[in-house]
Amino acid sequence: xxxxxxxxxxxxxxxxxxxxxxxxxxxxxxxxxxxxxxxxxxxxxxxxxxxxxxxxxxxxxxxxxxxxxxxxxxxxxxxxxxxxxxxxxxxxxxxxxxxxxxxxxxxxxxxxxxxxxxxxxxxxxxxxxxxxxxxxxxxxxxxxxxxxxxxxxxxxxxxxxxxxxxxxxxxxxxxxxxxxxxxxxxxxxxxxxxxxxxxxxxxxxxxxxxxxxxxxxxxxxxxxxxxxxxxxxxxxxx
Amino acid sequence: xxxxxxxxxxxxxxxxxxxxxxxxxxxxxxxxxxxxxxxxxxxxxxxxxxxxxxxxxxxxxxxxxxxxxxxxxxxxxxxxxxxxxxxxxxxxxxxxxxxxxxxxxxxxxxxxxxxxxxxxxxxxxxxxxxxxxxxxxxxxxxxxxxxxxxxxxxxxxxxxxxxxxxxxxxxxxxxxxxxxxxxxxxxxxxxxxxxxxxxxxxxxxxxxxxxxxxxxxxxxxxxxxxxxxxxxxxxxxxxxxxxxxxxxxx
Numbered sequence: 027x028x029x030x031x032x033x034x035x036x037x038x039x040x041x042x043x044x045x046x047x048x049x050x051x052x053x054x055x056x057x058x059x060x061x062x063x064x065x066x067x068x069x070x071x072x073x074x075x076x077x078x079x080x081x082x083x084x085x086x087x088x089x090x091x092x093x094x095x096x097x098x099x100x101x102x103x104x105x106x107x108x109x110x111x112x113x114x115x116x117x118x119x120x121x122x123x124x125x126x127x128x129x130x131x132x133x134x135x136x137x138x139x140x141x142x143x144x145x146x147x148x149x150x151x152x153x154x155x156x157x158x159x160x161x162x163x164x165x166x167x168x169x170x171x172x173x174x175x176x177x178x179x180x181x182x183x184x185x186x187x188x189x190x191x192x193x194x195x196x197x198x199x200x201x202x203x204x205x206x207x208x209x210x211x212x213x214x215x216x217x218x219x220x221x222x223x224x225x226x227x228x229x230x231x232x233x234x235x236x237x238x239x240x241x242x243x244x245x246x247x248x249x250x251x252x253x254x255x256x257x258x259x260x261x262x263x264x
Numbered sequence: 265x266x267x268x269x270x271x272x273x274x275x276x277x278x279x280x281x282x283x284x285x286x287x288x289x290x291x292x293x294x295x296x297x298x299x300x301x302x303x304x305x306x307x308x309x310x311x312x313x314x315x316x317x318x319x320x321x322x323x324x325x326x327x328x329x330x331x332x333x334x335x336x337x338x339x340x341x342x343x344x345x346x347x348x349x350x351x352x353x354x355x356x357x358x359x360x361x362x363x364x365x366x367x368x369x370x371x372x373x374x375x376x377x378x379x380x381x382x383x384x385x386x387x388x389x390x391x392x393x394x395x396x397x398x399x400x401x402x403x404x405x406x407x408x409x410x411x412x413x414x415x416x417x418x419x420x421x422x423x424x425x426x427x428x429x430x431x432x433x434x435x436x437x438x439x440x441x442x443x444x445x446x447x448x449x450x451x452x453x454x455x456x457x458x459x460x461x462x463x464x465x466x467x468x469x470x471x472x473x474x475x476x477x478x479x480x481x482x483x484x485x486x487x488x489x490x491x492x493x494x495x496x497x498x499x500x501x502x503x504x505x506x507x508x509x510x511x512x513x514x
Binding site: 156157162 | 312314338341348350355364368369421422
């Protein structure tokens, strides 16, 4: 039993490793890596999903299946693939990205892209055909039609981005493999995220720290979910 | 003048229409009547230059629309407007909807200015909404309108950029008599402005009220086309006569 009573836990939580900026640096690394990965993924996924959603081509169903399958990709496998890519023998070895935040961003990018693409694609496909037709016959170019569709599907797209963030920030396997869970000599996180820190602290018996980090992570994920629900409600209402 | 010459269109092996010809001139209203599912919408989409015919040609003032490059086709397409059976309004205010056709014809910097309303709602938006009796709804969200109001906004949206030809696909099929009357008055206003109008309808009384000429679309082609009075009172085709009298049941 890690704690004898909750009364013991409360002061432990207050005393826990906020000292010397450790927890703050772990949160900062988590947010930096996840937000960057999701931002980059959004730049790729949303245009790709809109293009797929608006186009008619042979094999469209197959492409959708591949995207949906990607949502279930095991994160440790993604981590292994990215580790191979950035290792000395890999195609990106010369960039010396191994055990860096950039490598972690790459792995989270790979993990966040399928959900963002799939949910955006579903949102775009759900836009009434009549709206697209109207935009076209009123004189819109392909870009104009795409902009109308994006506007109509904006709540679904926002949900997709937030779902991608949720997956990225709560992921542990691949960032552990490619990031290495490293701190500097003064204890400040270099590649340690909330999830990898929780895993390490719990393994070392530092349950108080693990609990605080867990609470921070849960608060982050809850905030994201609250925003998703809010967007979803607005989408239904609007 | 918008003209379709000997056009055919099919979906898979099923022909919707074959060797069909129809045209509409300046300030003329042509009604296409026929039973539901006969292909009126496909014909209108073909005339709207949104659907390429399998055979035949669609010309606007003599230019074969499908023989020119995409940029020129877009310019031609922008001279034609269409109102669908469903209003299909965009998310936003009534004014933003009606302004859409004008907006996509502007430069990107002008569009940005219109987003922030730096140059106010164009007069054409106000005028179009006045035609359909909704000038007091400019700032109202489109999704708060009734079905009839939404369809009237859809009409104003197509009228705002003054197309040469306006295509109306069953524009009043879901509307009450009051809204139907407003739309029919608006058709008259479009004609007065010199706009050629093609209205597809299964309401023969409406065709009689608004059209200068009537085309009867039965099976896979136009069985007869001519002045409204002649089509309803003395049609040449026996099938047309039976359809109009209600003897031809689909």
